[in-house]
Amino acid sequence: MRSPLQKSLSEHVGWVVLLTAIVGSTVAFANNSAQPTPTPPGHLRPRAVDISLSQNGVFSGKVVDAQARPVEKAEILFRQSGKQVAKVSTSRNGDFDVTGLTPGVYQIVVLPDRTLTVRVWDKRSAPPVARPELLIVMGDDTIRGQRRIGELLPLENTVVVGGMVAAAIAIPIAIANSSDDTEPVSP
Numbered sequence: 285m286r287s288p289l290q291k292s293l294s295e296h297v298g299w300v301v302l303l304t305a306i307v308g309s310t311v312a313f314a315n316n317s318a319q320p321t322p323t324p325p326g327h328l329r330p331r332a333v334d335i336s337l338s339q340n341g342v343f344s345g346k347v348v349d350a351q352a353r354p355v356e357k358a359e360i361l362f363r364q365s366g367k368q369v370a371k372v373s374t375s376r377n378g379d380f381d382v383t384g385l386t387p388g389v390y391q392i393v394v395l396p397d398r399t400l401t402v403r404v405w406d407k408r409s410a411p412p413v414a415r416p417e418l419l420i421v422m423g424d425d426t427i428r429g430q431r432r433i434g435e436l437l438p439l440e441n442t443v444v445v446g447g448m449v450a451a452a453i454a455i456p457i458a459i460a461n462s463s464d465d466t467e468p469v470s471p
Contacts, residue, residue: 332389332401335418336410343382343404345418347374347394354378355422361393394420 337343347355354377362370362382369390372380387406393399398420405414 332403333418334403334405334411334414336405336407336414336416337385337387338416339407341383341385343385343418344416345380345420347378347380347420347422350421350423358422359395360420361395363391363393364388392418392420394422398422 335343335345345360347358347360349355355374356376356378358374358378358380360372360374360380361368362372362385370382370385372382374380385404387404387409390402390404391399392402400420402418405411
């Protein structure tokens, strides 16, 4: 006859074998995948900010640092379709104005290392969310956790999903099997 310890060990070994088979088949399936799941278009692209030109057709903006202090003499490049269409510098107050831009999508580069995408709109056709001026914050490396769940947890990866399923099965079983079969001390 087997002792309670031997019986408990054999049950645990059986569960370990089962979980190993599940995880192993998941890893084998992941390694045999023909193609990785493609990233949906626009999934990781930077979002464009909508900016409305003034009545006079002027694009206005301001450059500040992470503490909201104006950045003087910052060089700003406007590019459209890979070509530079304008270059300006900020004033002492961090302000800048650009004339001659037509509605469309622009890549704005604030030297040395800040790049963003804007959609410029004519005042009459601008959507309600369009801002009258662009605010650029330099040196703001704060990560606020504003990401889609798919960027944080790649659920298309079968190894990750398999591990989550195995953990969801194994943890409750381990907890249930870890209880002692002894009588409680108090009635």
